[in-house]
Each structure stands twice: as structure tokens, then as C-alpha cells.
Amino acid sequence: MSPRDPKRLRLVAGSALQRRVLAATAEEEPSPELRDRMAGALGVSAAAIGAASGAAVAKATVSATKAAAGISTTSALPWITVGVLGLAVAGAIFSAREWKASVRPSPAPAPRMIASAPDFPAAAIEPASPAPVPRPDLPDVPSGGRARMAAAPVDLRGQTSLVDAARDAVSSGAADRALAILRQYQDRYPAGVFRPEAAVLKIEALAELGRGAEARTLAERFVAEYGEGSLTDRVRQVAGLAHP
Amino acid sequence: MVKSAMIAMPEVPVARTAEDNTRLERMFATHHATVWRILRRRGLSRDAAADATQEAFIIAVERLHEVQSGDERSFLIRTALQVARTLGRKSQRWHLEDDMDQRGLEGRNTEQRRSDIELCDLALSKVDPELAEIFVLFELEELSSPEIASLLEIPLGTVASRLRRAREEFRNVFARIERTMHHEEQP
Numbered sequence: 001m002s003p004r005d006p007k008r009l010r011l012v013a014g015s016a017l018q019r020r021v022l023a024a025t026a027e028e029e030p031s032p033e034l035r036d037r038m039a040g041a042l043g044v045s046a047a048a049i050g051a052a053s054g055a056a057v058a059k060a061t062v063s064a065t066k067a068a069a070g071i072s073t074t075s076a077l078p079w080i081t082v083g084v085l086g087l088a089v090a091g092a093i094f095s096a097r098e099w100k101a102s103v104r105p106s107p108a109p110a111p112r113m114i115a116s117a118p119d120f121p122a123a124a125i126e127p128a129s130p131a132p133v134p135r136p137d138l139p140d141v142p143s144g145g146r147a148r149m150a151a152a153p154v155d156l157r158g159q160t161s162l163v164d165a166a167r168d169a170v171s172s173g174a175a176d177r178a179l180a181i182l183r184q185y186q187d188r189y190p191a192g193v194f195r196p197e198a199a200v201l202k203i204e205a206l207a208e209l210g211r212g213a214e215a216r217t218l219a220e221r222f223v224a225e226y227g228e229g230s231l232t233d234r235v236r237q238v239a240g241l242a243h244p
Numbered sequence: 245m246v247k248s249a250m251i252a253m254p255e256v257p258v259a260r261t262a263e264d265n266t267r268l269e270r271m272f273a274t275h276h277a278t279v280w281r282i283l284r285r286r287g288l289s290r291d292a293a294a295d296a297t298q299e300a301f302i303i304a305v306e307r308l309h310e311v312q313s314g315d316e317r318s319f320l321i322r323t324a325l326q327v328a329r330t331l332g333r334k335s336q337r338w339h340l341e342d343d344m345d346q347r348g349l350e351g352r353n354t355e356q357r358r359s360d361i362e363l364c365d366l367a368l369s370k371v372d373p374e375l376a377e378i379f380v381l382f383e384l385e386e387l388s389s390p391e392i393a394s395l396l397e398i399p400l401g402t403v404a405s406r407l408r409r410a411r412e413e414f415r416n417v418f419a420r421i422e423r424t425m426h427h428e429e430q431p
Contacts, residue, residue: 002388009383009411018418021367024360026384030280034294038280041298042305043265044272160369193420197370229416230372230409 156193159185163194166201175208196222200231200238207238215239264308271316272301278317278385279324285368285380286328296331300324318395321385325377367418375410382407 010022030038039045162185169178182202185192192198199222206215219239223232228244236243260268279300283293300323304311311319368376381387381395389407393400 002390005382005389006407006411008386009414014415015419015422017422018415021360021364021418022383024357025285025364026281026386028281028284028357028361029277030290030294030297034280034290035276038276038294038298038301039272042268042272042301043260044269156366160366163370193417193424194370196416196420230375230413231416233409234372 159189159192159194162188163197163201166198166205170201170204170208173208175205178202178205179209196226196231200235203235204238212240216241260305260308264305267308268301268305271304271320275317275320276301279320282321282324282380282385283328285365285376285384286331287365287369288328288331292331296324296327299327303327318391321381321387322395363418363421367414367421370417371410371413375406375413378403378406379410379414383411 008022010019010026013019013022029035162181166178166181166185169175169181178201182198182205185194185198189195199218203215203218203222206212206218216239219235219241222235223241226232235241276297280293280297283296283300284290288296300320303323304316304320307319368379371379377396378392381392382389387395389400389403393403396403
């Protein structure tokens with residue numbers, strides 16, 4: 001570590017959950033089966049694999065020591081039990097609710113848990129001929145603990161799938177399609193976790209379509225709503241807003 | 245230092261001397277998990293990351309004599325990043341495991357760790373890819389800023405500014421996810 005480098009987030013991040021998540025990710029290892037498969041394909045001997053295991057143990061030990069030097073993680077976050085975390089990561093609880101909302105004819109607005117993204121004016125999201133929009137797979141209505149766990153990925157998978165699809169559409173110049181996907185995201189997840197990202201993509205799509213005035217209006221709302229940040233920088237650049 | 249690692253996959257690994265074999269084994273033992281993790285953070289599944297890791301090492305085999313001693317990790321990371329780019333964005337999705345419903349059968353710690361990793365990947369998937377690359381190298385693989393600057397061949401100041409923005413984006417996304425979780429936890 002360079003003397004001028006900031007401290008790693010996994011040691012100084014604002015929340016215990018964030019520190020724990022970063023530490024777990026930094027320590028992820030391929031399974032022995034995957035490791036053996038890779039080694040076998042490369043003609044690497046079993047002795048080397050053994051050495052790899054030793055290195056992994058050493059890394060884990062170092063990481064554990066670092067974590068121990070930081071603030072206690074799990075114990076500092078009593079409201080998140082392992083079960084709740086597992087469900088929450090997968091979006092289990094709110095996925096069930098949002099999934100139900102998504103299949104109701106007139107979904108009730110979900111509670112706003114985060115600062116809302118700029119509203120999307122209806123006039124700004126009417127593609128000339130709506131293209132087919134990919135829909136994340138929706139399973140049967142779950143019931144019971146295990147079934148709910150099985151359905152858990154749907155919500156976050158659905159959200160991330162739509163946002164990724166919109167991003168791909170923008171990247172490939174299919175701005176109309178991107179707008180249709182983003183409208184679907186907004187309808188399905190009115191309080192979605194990735195509303196700011198969706199708003200940025202909408203501004204990019206509008207700009208791509210030459211609808212500069214609408215892009216600018218949304219960009220101004222975005223800046224007012226979210227303040228400074230890297231997403232705001234991007235919005236300013238796309239919509240041609242002046243930097244403060 | 246090898247400046248770049250062009251992707252040119254051989255059909256089969258080239259013939260190696262005993263010395264080459266020893267060096268490759270050492271490289272694999274020391275760095276395969278790092279390479280695999282970096283590819284995982286690009287949105288690849290565990291299996292796909294293993295395949296891509298294999299590709300990175302096959303390229304390393306081809307160019308073993310160009311890799312200076314002590315530069316192995318940089319070469320492999322640089323190669324892994326290029327392999328990931330050649331795979332294209334379409335194959336790089338935040339990957340929810342297919343066996344989520346089996347989690348209850350696993351140990352509590354294993355289940356929690358896998359959930360933690362998925363949460364991190366979810367947040368990372370919403371960070372600008374150029375920034376996420378720096379974030380992963382610094383925050384997760386613990387490279388220093390000068391190492392990253394050298395590896396990516398960009399100025400140190402660019403590394404610092406991208407890292408700052410990456411941390412900001414990651415924390416913002418993560419905080420939103422966390423608030424949602426907290427909200428749902430309330431009765």
C-alpha cells in the first residue's frame with residue numbers, strides 16, 4: 001500500500017455490513033473442483049495445488065486478522081440476522097411483495113425508501129413503436145420458507161436485468177428500446193433500488209434520440225434531487241449542463 | 245515489463261521446458277485465485293470465471309519468456325482484464341446462483357458468505373465498469389495506487405480520481421440497498 005493511498009473500505013467503511021461484504025468478497029476462492037479443473041487443463045501438478053491451498057489459508061488468515069483489527073461486524077449489526085441477510089440479499093421479502101405488486105393489474109405504490117429519482121414525464125417515454133421488452137423470468141407464486149427463498153432472486157435479478165438491458169440498448173444505439181425498458185422498470189419497481197441509474201439511462205436515451213430539451217429538464221431535476229456525485233457528473237455531461 | 249497481453253488463444257498449450265513448468269506451477273499456485281476473483285467481479289459465474297482464468301494462464305504459458313520475474317501478477321491481472329473485455333458485456337452479468345433454494349442445506353457461515361458476495365457483486369454491477377475495475381484492484385485485491393497505475397498504464401492522478409469516484413458510487417448504491425433491507429426488516 002502506498003503511503004498516500006486511502007485506507008481500504010473493508011476496514012473503514014461506514015457500515016458493518018459493508019465491511020463484512022467487502023471482506024467476504026475479497027476472500028472468495030474457487031472451489032476445489034474448479035481449482036482442480038483449471039490446474040488439470042494447464043497440466044499443473046497436485047503439488048502446486050497444495051501450495052495454492054496453503055496460500056489461500058495464509059490470505060484468509062491475514063484477512064481475518066485485519067477484520068479483527070477493525071470494528072466488529074456481525075455483532076455490530078444485530079438487526080440483520082444471517083437469515084434476514086440471506087433473504088434480503090436475495091430480495092426475498094421485498095421481492096415477494098414487489099412480485100405480487102408486479103402481477104396485480106393496478107399495483108399500489110410502494111413506500112419510498114430512498115430519495116426518488118426524477119419522475120419520468122409520460123410524454124418523454126413514448127417510443128414510436130414499442131419494441132418487445134425482455135421480461136425477467138417470474139416463477140409461480142411462492143409459499144413457505146424454502147419456496148420463498150427459491151423465488152428470492154427474482155426481484156433483484158429482475159431489477160438488475162431490466163437496468164442492464166436498458167444500458168445495453170443505450171450502448172447499442174437502440175434508444176427507443178431503452179426507453180421502453182426503463183418505463184417497464186419504473187412501472188414494475190416504483191421504489192426500485194436502481195432508480196437513479198435508470199434515470200441516468202433515460203437521460204442518455206433521450207439525448208441519443210435528439211430530445212435534448214427533455215433530457216435537459218430531467219437532468220436538471222436529477223441534479224436538484226441527488227446533488228453532487230459521479231452520476232450527476234455523467235448527467236451533466238450528457239445533457240450539456242454547466243458545472244457549478 | 246510486458247506492455248500488453250494480446251488475446252490469442254492456442255488450441256493446445258505449447259510445449260514447455262521443465263523450468264517453464266515449475267514457473268507456471270508457481271504462478272498458478274500463487275495467483276490463480278486472484279485471477280479468478282477478478283474475473284468473478286466482472287460479472288462472470290464461478291464456472292465462467294474458471295474458464296476465463298484458464299484462458300489467462302494459457303496466454304501466460306505462450307508468453308512465459310516475456311514475463312519478467314516479479315511481474316507475474318501484473319501480467320496475469322492485465323491478461324485477465326483483457327480476457328474479460330473480449331468476452332463482452334453480454335456474458336458479464338451479475339450472477340445469482342441457481343441453487344439459492346439449497347442454501348438452507350449449507351452451513352450458516354457458508355450461506356452468509358455467499359450472500360455477502362452476491363450483495364457486493366450486485367452493488368459493483370451498478371458502478372461504472374471503468375471505475376469498478378479500479379475499485380476491485382484496490383479494495384479487494386489490495387493493489388497499491390502506483391501498482392494499478394502501472395498495470396493499467398494510466399497516470400497516478402487518474403487512479404486516485406477514479407478510485408474516489410468508484411468508492412462514492414459503490415457506497416451510494418450499497419447504502420440504497422442497505423436502506424431497503426433495513427426498511428423491509430421493520431414490521
